[in-house]
Amino acid sequence: MEVVAGIDIGGTNTKIGLITKNGESLGDISFSTSDYQNIDDYLDQLTLKIHSLVKKTLKEVTLIGVGIGAPNASSKNGTIENAANLNWKGIVPFVEKLNQRIDLPIKIMNDASAAALGEMLFGKAKNMTDFIAVTLGTGFGGGIVANGKLIDGYDGFAGELGHIDITLGDGRLTGLGVKGGLEAYVSATGLKRTVMHMLAKHMDKSELRTLSYNDLDGEKITKAAENSDPIALRTYKYTGKVLGSALANFVAFTQPEAIFMMGGLVKSGHWIIEPTKKYLEENLLQIYKGKVKLLESGLINKNPAIMGGAALIWNDINLDE
């Protein structure tokens, strides 16, 4: 059976999955990304891991390509460029270097854009030509599909939706120094920052006053919300308001049929989804009202970057057929 190795390169770990044409995973493995200071050492290890995963898989499989979702990846150049959370600085010719080790079709793409492609091939967007996928994790990523094709832009860096300034240059700073960038509000970190903001602004009694910024996480904030903790409730309402308003802006851009949410923050479930839905609808221009679906990703229990990486290769093969 033919499989594609889908690769999710994160700052901490690299995850590999062997994905069939139908999106079934026949096995996975992971190893440390941050251990490798040198890109060539890393690629040697990645190659080794892919081959060993193929070998140890119970079914007889043939590897036909490798697709990678990574931060700051340019699909057009086959590079990873100046990624803040990876050890390899400058412009890394990732595809070229990996091709020296694995002589198969290899593609790379920004992880969030790859995830959108994954949604189209393996998720809930199978019959859609116009949609947006947002990844709410440590950061905020976006992938935009219009006219049935992923938008990768002039040199492959489209969809940096987390760094769109939503406050006329007057808000929180993102990790990339963007003032008022969406990611500073809507992400795992953004959620924690909003708890701090609410603790500063309001004097409500709250169990969140006993936790340090470093000890806070989404799970604890959700638990507090479930106990009707007023600070947690304010935090989710505010986050949903910012996200919903931002998504309403996105709609005015490409008018998607649906917006898919994926990533860790979506695990907060209705706490984040309900206010987002409300403020999205409220902020939509009249001509868009009632037309845009806000949906949980169909890949929510899978790894969207692995599925997206695999989709990069499978999508090409589908087009050739």
Added chain:
Amino acid sequence: MEVVAGIDIGGTNTKIGLITKNGESLGDISFSTSDYQNIDDYLDQLTLKIHSLVKKTLKEVTLIGVGIGAPNASSKNGTIENAANLNWKGIVPFVEKLNQRIDLPIKIMNDASAAALGEMLFGKAKNMTDFIAVTLGTGFGGGIVANGKLIDGYDGFAGELGHIDITLGDGRLTGLGVKGGLEAYVSATGLKRTVMHMLAKHMDKSELRTLSYNDLDGEKITKAAENSDPIALRTYKYTGKVLGSALANFVAFTQPEAIFMMGGLVKSGHWIIEPTKKYLEENLLQIYKGKVKLLESGLINKNPAIMGGAALIWNDINLDE
């Protein structure tokens, strides 16, 4: 010689041009839009005017289609829907009704999106696959091309860039009631509003203090700027700052190779273009810096909606060939 009738439907006037495959205009005519309360009366008049224009043209021409740029037009539905500045309310099946009078290929599109298509066929975007065109006129319109195709969205209303909120719901209201909508800042009206804002905020001596809001226009503000009037200078700087920051956001969306500016406000020339360029570049994410061209439209001395309307039909013919 084959020609397409390109139509620009404005709130006040309707303009018709006969456009060849190479974008040459062989004649034009205009008539009042606002005189016609009834859509059927209007379409009768439009049909008459098209035919009479074809007849009176000096060269022997054959009309092969009609392409229309109009406010609130859906390319997918062939409709004009709830346009605030037109007399015909509700959903007007424009293409269907005009086809009952003229049995040729007819297409309609939002005027700003059509203008983007015009830029691609007849302007400076001939070899580009990824760009954005913004129309800075009475309002603010947008047209987005990605992967070589215009983005029209789920049901043909993509590109409403003037109604993107840039202030987290905390700014001026647009005509459509969008708080902080870009159009409230960057348009002929937005410019006048900013003069008012500057007159409220600063006590500089200014010739603009002698003019009422209603008497103000772009030309007078430009003239004041040329006299180094401090309020006019502040107004252009502020407008360029808002526009430049907004365009930087647009880049993070589809990463265009170029952004084209068209419409009345562009006649202010370097007064608007220089600050916009500065603040665009300043606000771009690192990965985009130095890569995005800000250009005056190649259709600046033509009517972009007419050229865009014509492009709707010529583009289809080119694809068929």
